[in-house]
Amino acid sequence: MTGLPRTELLPGHPVARARDVDEAHEAVTRTYLPHRLEVLDRAIGLDMRLNAVRVGAVTAGYLRYGSAVRLGTVDAGDYHVNIPVAGRCEQRCGSGEPVFAGPGRAAVFMPGHPADLRWEAACAQLCLMIDRHELELELRRQLGRPLGERLRFTTTMDLGTPAARSWLEVLALLEREADRPGGITHHPAAATHLQSLVITGLLLAQPNNYSDHLHAPAALAPPRALRRAVELIEDDPGRPWTSGTLAREAAVSVRSLQEGFQRWFGLPPMAYLRDVRLTRVQGELAAADPAGTTIAAVAARWGFLHAGRFATAYRRKFGVLPSETLHGRHAAASGHRARRWPDAACRVRV
Numbered sequence: 525m526t527g528l529p530r531t532e533l534l535p536g537h538p539v540a541r542a543r544d545v546d547e548a549h550e551a552v553t554r555t556y557l558p559h560r561l562e563v564l565d566r567a568i569g570l571d572m573r574l575n576a577v578r579v580g581a582v583t584a585g586y587l588r589y590g591s592a593v594r595l596g597t598v599d600a601g602d603y604h605v606n607i608p609v610a611g612r613c614e615q616r617c618g619s620g621e622p623v624f625a626g627p628g629r630a631a632v633f634m635p636g637h638p639a640d641l642r643w644e645a646a647c648a649q650l651c652l653m654i655d656r657h658e659l660e661l662e663l664r665r666q667l668g669r670p671l672g673e674r675l676r677f678t679t680t681m682d683l684g685t686p687a688a689r690s691w692l693e694v695l696a697l698l699e700r701e702a703d704r705p706g707g708i709t710h711h712p713a714a715a716t717h718l719q720s721l722v723i724t725g726l727l728l729a730q731p732n733n734y735s736d737h738l739h740a741p742a743a744l745a746p747p748r749a750l751r752r753a754v755e756l757i758e759d760d761p762g763r764p765w766t767s768g769t770l771a772r773e774a775a776v777s778v779r780s781l782q783e784g785f786q787r788w789f790g791l792p793p794m795a796y797l798r799d800v801r802l803t804r805v806q807g808e809l810a811a812a813d814p815a816g817t818t819i820a821a822v823a824a825r826w827g828f829l830h831a832g833r834f835a836t837a838y839r840r841k842f843g844v845l846p847s848e849t850l851h852g853r854h855a856a857a858s859g860h861r862a863r864r865w866p867d868a869a870c871r872v873r874v
Contacts, residue, residue, distance in 0.1 A: 528609050528696050533586035533650055534575035536703040541573060548572040548589070555585055556604075556653055557597055564592040568645055577702040579709050580719035581658035584698060588648035595641040603654045604633040605681065605726065607695075611647030616640045623680045625649075630681040632730060636674075650695065654723060662723045665768040667737055668777025678731040691725035698722065706829070713764035713827045717794070720766040724778075742777060745784030749774040753781060753793060761800045762826060767793050801826040802841050809849040819846045 540551030548570060549561040555576050563570055571590030576583060588610070606615060612626035618637030625631045633639050635656045660675055682688060698718055701707035708714035728738060745753075752774040757765065770793055771778040785793045808822050820831060823846070828834035838846050 528607065528650060528692060528699065531609075532573065532575070532648075533609065533699050534577055534584070534702060537575045537577045539574040539576045539585070543570050543572070545570060548574075552587070552595075555583065556651065557600060557602075559598075560594075560596040562594045563589075564594055564642075565645065568592070573648075577698075577709065579698060579702070579715050579722075581655035582698075582719050582722050583653040584695070584702070585651045585653075586648065587651050589643055590645065592645045593643045595639070595643070597639040599638055600633055600635050602635055602656045603659055603675075603677070603726075604639075605652040605654075605730075606631045606633075606641075607650040607652070607681075607683070607692075609648050609650055611644045613644065613647045613649060614642040617679045620679050628683045630683055632677045632679050632681055634676060634679075650699075652695075652722075654726070658719075659723050659726070662720065662768055663727055663734060665771050666724070666727065666778045667734065668771070668780060671734075673733065676733045681730050685729065687725075687729035691722075691729040694718070694721045694725050708829050711824070711827075711829055713762070714829055716764040717766055720768055724768075738779075742779035742783045744787055745774065745776045745780040749776045749781065750784045750788060753785075754796075757793075757797050757800055761797060761804055764827075765793075765797055798837070799841070801828070802838060805838070805846070806842055806849055809846055812850060814850050814852075817850060819850060822846075 539555055540548065542548040542551060545561060545563060549559070551572075551574050552561070553559060555574065568591040570593075571588075573588050573590070574585060576585030578584075586609075606613065606625060607630040608625050608627070612624065613631070614622050615625055615631035615633075616622045617631070617633045617639055620637075623629070623631040660671060663675055664671060683692060698709065701718075702709045708718060727734075753770045756763075756770060756773055767778045767782060771781045774781060776784075782792050785791065785796060789796055791799070805822055805826050805828070808825075809817070809819065812822070823829075823831070823834045828837075835845060842849065
C-alpha cells in the first residue's frame with residue numbers, strides 16, 4: 525500500500541544495532557534530534573535497528589525498536605515525516621490531535637513543536653527529516669515570492685491519494701539507489717535532483733496552508749525568463765540544475781517556468797535539460813575513439829546513471845543505440861528544430 529517494501533530498509537547504511545537503551549537513545553539523537561526514550565514493556569527486551577542515509581537536505585532512516593517504547597522530543601528544528609512500514613504508532617505533534625499511523629497513514633511534524641510517539645513492539649518506520657530552510661526555500665521557488673507565514677502541514681498523511689503514491693515512489697527510488705553501489709545518490713547532480721523531487725513531492729502531496737496557491741494555475745513565464753533558462757541549460761548542461769534553481773536564476777516561480785516550457789517547447793524544463801544532455805553525449809560518442817571510450821563513462825559525465833533507461837532514451841531520440849554511434853553508425857536527426865518565441869524576435873534550438 526505504501527509503495528515501500530515491508531522489510532528492513534537501507535540495510536547497506538547501518539547506524540546502530542542496540543539492546544541497550546542509552547546506546548539506542550544516543551544513535552537516534554545523533555541522527556535526528558534530542559529526545560527522551562522510555563521502554564514501556566520491560567518483559568520484551570529492546571532490539572533497536574537504525575539504518576540511515578542523508579541526501580542533501582533529506583535524512584531518511586529505517587527505525588524499529590522491537591519493543592513498545594515512548595519517545596518525546598523538544599521543539600523540532602526541521603520538518604519530519606514518519607511512514608510506518610510495519611505495525612502502528614500513535615504520534616502527536618504539539619497540542620494537535622494524535623495520528624494513529626499504520627498501513628496507509630503517516631504522521632507529519634512541524635518545527636517549533638514538541639512530539640510524542642508511542643511505538644508498538646512490531647512497529648518499524650521510514651523516518652524522514654527535511655531541513656526547514658531548504659523546504660521553505662523550495663516553497664518560495666514554487667510560489668515565486670516570499671512566504672507570508674510559516675509553512676504548516678496537516679499532521680495526518682493519507683498515503684492512498686495519487687499524489688502521495690507518487691511521492692512514495694520517489695522515496696522508494698531513494699531507498700533503492702542509496703543501497704545500490706554507484707547509485708544516483710552518490711552522484712551530486714542526480715542527488716540534488718532527487719532531493720528536489722522529495723521536497724517538492726511533499727509540498728504537493730500533503731495538504732498545507734499554501735496548497736491553494738501551489739495548485740492554482742500559474743502564469744506563463746515571460747519570454748525573457750525562458751530565454752535566460754534556455755541559455756543557462758545550453759551553456760552549462762552538466763551543472764546539477766533543478767527546476768527550482770533555473771527558476772531562481774530566471775527570476776520567476778517554478779510553476780511559471782514549467783508552464784512556459786510546456787507552452788512553448790512542449791516539455792518541462794528537466795526534460796529539455798535531458799534532451800540537451802543527450803545531444804552532448806551523442807556528440808562525444810560520434811567523435812570518440814571506440815578503443816578508449818566507454819559509453820557508461822560518457823553517459824555518467826552528463827548525468828545518465830542508469831544504463832537501461834539511458835539507452836532507451838538515446839534510441840528514442842536518435843534512432844540508434846549509443847554503441848552504434850560510438851562505432852560510426854550515423855545517428856538519425858536529433859529532433860532539434862526552430863521554435864518560435866512568443867515575441868517572434870528570437871528563435872531557440874530545442
